[in-house]
Every structure is written in C-alpha cells, then in structure tokens.
Amino acid sequence: MSARTKSDKAICAKDLTLNYGTTQILRGIDVALPSGQTLALLGPSGCGKTTLLRLVAGLLAPTTGEIAIHGQLVAGPSVFVPPEKRQLGMVFQDYALWPHLTVAGNVAFPLEMAGVGRAEREARVTAALDRVGLAAMAARSPSALSGGQQQRVAIARAIVAEPRIVLFDEPLSNLDRELRETMVAELGALIRGLGLTAIYVTHDQSEALTLADQVAVMDSGQIAQLASPEHLVEQPASAKVAEFLRLGAVLRLSRDAKGWACAGHDLGPLGGPQSAAADVLITPRALRRIDVDAAALTGEVLAAQFRDTGYAVTVRLDGAAADARAGTAGTGQTVQISSDTRLRIGERVGLQILPDRLRWFPAP
Template sequence: MRGEWNSEQAISAQNLTLSYSGIQILRGIDVALPAGQTLALLGPSGCGKTTLLRLVAGLLAPTTGDISINGQMVAGPGVFVPPEKRQLGMVFQDYALWPHLTVAGNVAFPLEMAGIGRAEREARVTAALDRVGLGAMAARSPAALSGGQQQRVAIARAIVGEPRIVLFDEPLSNLDRELRETMVAELGALIRGLGLTAIYVTHDQSEALTLADQVAVMEAGQIAQLATPEHLVEQPASPKVAEFLRLGAILRLVRDAQGWSCAGRALGPLGGPEVALADVLVTPRALRVTEIGQAALTGEVLAAQFRDTGYTVTVRLDGAAEPGRAIRTVQISSDTRMRTGERIGLQILPERLRWFPARADVPM
C-alpha cells in the first residue's frame, strides 16, 4: 500500500521485500513520508515493523526494492549507504546508554565519533539536554536516573547531531503506563518543536494514534492499512485492523428475508451490503441500552471499568456460541456503574455500524 501524499518526501520506500533462508519477512512494502511528519509503524510482535525500521536505518539491506532519504537512494539495486552516512538519529527500546560515561558523555558520543571539536561538542550537548529537560543532570551517571530520565538521555543523544530524521524503536515500552502517557505528549511536542521527521515503532495503539500524522498498521510482513489516526478509527480497512485497534466487537451476521440475524437471534433490517453473510464492527457508539423486551440483543454484564467521565461496560451476548470463536462480547459506555451479572437489553444503531465482506477463513 502506497502513502498518497503530495508534499516533498523525506523518506520513501518502494516494493520492499526481505527474506531469510527462503522465508519472506517483509512483502511489497510501499511507504512515503513527507518532511516534518511522524509515521507510526503499529502492529503485534513479529509483524515486521522493527525490521522495516532497520531497513530504513541501514542496519539491514532489502532483498528487493529501494529506499530513498531526502531524494537520495540509500538502498536498492547496486546501492547501499551505511547507517552512519544516512544522517539519521535513533532511539532504541533499551536506551543503549554507556554505563561508564556521564549523561553528557553519552550524549556527546556520536559527536566525538564524527570528529566535532570540543567547544562545539559541549555547546551542542548542553542545548540537547536543555531541550529534553535534563540540563542540570549532565554530570550524573545514567544509573542514577529514572527510566523516564534515561529515555530522555537517549532522545538527547539522537538529536544532538541535528538530524532531520529520527527513528524510534518502541522507545517507551519499558516504562509504566502513566509515565508512557506523559512521555508520549512530551515526545510529540519535541518532534514538532524541532521540525523533525520521525518513524515511530510501537505495539501500543494509543501511542500511535496520539503521536503520529500517519499510522501504518502492519500484519504478517505487510501494511494492512496506512491512514491518518482519524481515518483508521472511523474507517478501518478490515476486521483484523478493527480488532487490533480495539475499536469494538466483530460479529458475523446472516441475512434472510426478514433481515439480519446473529447466532440465531433476529436483529431485523440494519441496512448493510446485499450479501448473505457479512462481518460487522459494533463499537460502543453503535449500541444503546434499552428495555430487554424491546432489545435486538440481550446479555449479561461481565465487568464495568471507570474511565475518564464514565464507565466502560463489557457485556456477554446471549445466543448460540459461534464455533471456533471466542465468547461474543461487546462494550458499551454508561454514565452509571452496572452490576456484574446484571442482565440488559441493547439497541443497535445501524448508522454507526461498519460493514465488511465476510471472511472465508472465519467460521460462522
């Protein structure tokens, strides 16, 4: 899938593939990233997102296809520019800080390798640490810092050489949830403030949707969907994308003369495609609590969690179990806390459903 952008491309990749011992790891990757934007590579472990990042960084060479950075081909037929000449910054998952060097020493290390003079080196290090809020900790050991502070040191080291492009490989995965949320906001502000172009690898959809201008959802070595965060949430390209983003429940519906049914329970006319079988995304916004006697769906409350200004309620639907599939559950939003075990009725709002062709590999 190719990104459809009109502005100047800072990074572009065409028909990238990568194979090991005859096994294809990446298949037909096309990406285009304009200068000043952030692209998130989102997906579960083993989907190929870190491998794609390493191809851009020059830590791996593609089997076929080509990569260009700022209009210059850096990998392709007969061409391979090594990592140190691609003018990129990188932030790793494990920070990769030298324990025997001070904070300032860690940040200065790439400048030393580049032969930058001492005076300029010190000025750049001071500026980079100030940008990440660690100017007062230059003389400390990395071991004396918290995990969030160590991550800031790694970010300072990535930007000290003043690259226009920075690559992030799951940089916040070792931090707890509350600190990750804070760091995502800080990182986004830093990227925008410095006018950087960034590729950000993560398995956390909230990070990707918060930070990125474009999100590439990856599955089995391919890009399943490439879109803005808003488009992904409103129009996921497939049930798998919707399920990975935790947008709601995917239900298999059957059409007959009276309309649609789910697991033998009649739902009536809901619109949708003129087909006998369809999969439908049911988000919390597509359901409304109603009287059981008037409900299209009924079920039992399994759990209620308080989030922000209301409750997210998980409901196990009544009806025959679907072979080969987990127990069918949906989530709804509620202003009040519902009791576990409480039985409720649900009305479906057809205009808020997202329809997909039924997948042959999913049993009814």
C-alpha cells in the first residue's frame, strides 16, 4: 500500500499486529470500512477492541501491518501520522470534559488548538451544540448537566471540527440501562444524520446490533467474525460467537444409530454434519412446546419474563449423568423458549426441536 492510494474505504487496516514484549495483543487484524458506515468492535474486556481503536486513532503504533484513512497511509513501515493529523474525532468512556470550562468552552477547545478564529469558532460551537440539542446550555458548567447531557457535550466536541471519522470508546457504559437505551437511539440518529463514518467500541450486544452497519466480534486479539448485524444473528461463525451474542443455547450432541442424543435424551435424526459429535445452536425459534408425554426432550421452567410479544421462558433440561461420549454438561443445561402465556416456575414442559432452524458447528 503506497503512502497515497485511491480508495472508497474510510478506514482500511491490513494484517495488523501489536505486541507488548513477547505478549501478542492483536493478531492479524483485517478491516475495511466504507465511508458513511458504522463499525462496532464488540467483545469482552481484554479482547483487544479498545487497542484496535487506539491504533486507528494514532494513540498507538502497530508492530506490523498498515492502516489507511481515506486512502492515505497513516501507519505502516516507516510511516506514522500523529493523531492530530488524522482528522478524527473521539468520544471517550469518561467524557473527558474539563470542569473549569463551560459547555461551550469544552466544545471550542479543539478549535482553539487548531488556531480557528473567534468568530468562526463561536459559530461552529453553536452549530455543534445545536446538533446535539444543547444550544441552550452553552454557558453552563459540565457538572450541572446529567450524564446523558455530558455525553452529548463530548459528542459535540468530537464533531465540531467536522472530522471525517469519529471514534467512540464505550461512550455509554457509565450511564444507567434506561438512559443508555435512549442514548443508543439518539446516537444512531445523530451518526446517520451527520453522515459520519464511525467506529464504536462496546461490550454490549444490543448497542452494537442497533447502531452498526458491520459488527466485528473480537476474541483474544482476533476478529472471530465480521458481518452485518442480520448476518451475525442468522449465521454466527462459531459456537463461541453464538454464545457471546446470547443467541440461544449451544448443546453438545452425540450421534448413534438412532440419530442424535443429548444428556440422556434420544433426539432422533436432526440433520447436521456426518460426525460422531457436534455442537448445535438452539434458539427460541428452534423449539416448539408440546405435551410432556409426547416429547423426547423435557424440562422444568426456571423463569419467565414478559416481553412485548409474550414471555421469554428459561427451561432447565431434564437429564441424569452427562453423556460421556459427547462430554456434555448434563443436568443444569438450560434453553430458552417463547410462550404466549405465562408458565409457572417448576412446571414441566415438553419440547420439540425444529431441525430446519438449527445452526450446527463442528465439535472442538
């Protein structure tokens, strides 16, 4: 990749690695993000998602690999463009607002550092605050604002210089659940309304699936799967991805002459791979409630939560000892089903598996 290339990609990272001594933090990261799209970096703490964001921002330099922003090489062999030259905005987890400055003063700070004149600076600050709905609070102290309002100030500061790309590092994690859900919708509308290209780091699946055009599920310094939210939900690449996204229960099944079995239950022929054992993702859509006496798979209701369209019911499967051939956990395995009516805790239910709605994975 040359120092300047034509590209329709806002961000292109190729074979990125980052080592701290002998410890490898990132391993072979490849990402290409088109202009105007949002990429969510999703994963548990320590998976490398914030480290990858910092590489894009220029706060870290890769050990190997290249990063280009709108076709301009900003990191690679003998090339490193500092953060202030990358035309990026950034929104941090802790907002990073200066308590001694007003709201307007906080938003104006990057423009002052860039040497923008006072009249233009004031006009751009007013426009940025208006975009996030805080124009009337320009003279207030950040400490006088709610958590959601402080986050909007941080966003206004990130967009005031009209950057090509905005990076978000878990920006809503300090807010309570209800406010976070409201802010996700507002933030998504703002990103789309401004036509921004964004990278959004989060450990929250619902945030990633709501906001992003693409989601990179990260695990141990690698991208386990990069896909649209719809593709991730319908076709997770591995059992580990499915479990992290909480798409349903992943069960280890073993095959015998009668078909598949799990924890002492003969489930019959369900399709799947031609192997002695396999993992299978069973979502609520893959289960149908039937009469207990007619069911090969039975269990006990542990919990029932009301949702907009009915009840989400947790069922602990019946089973004695673990199936030694498949190495299953046996007793204690739970699945989720949907129900139009509320089921009683402790009630026994029969379940039928719908083979065409299963997602199979090779057994490790």
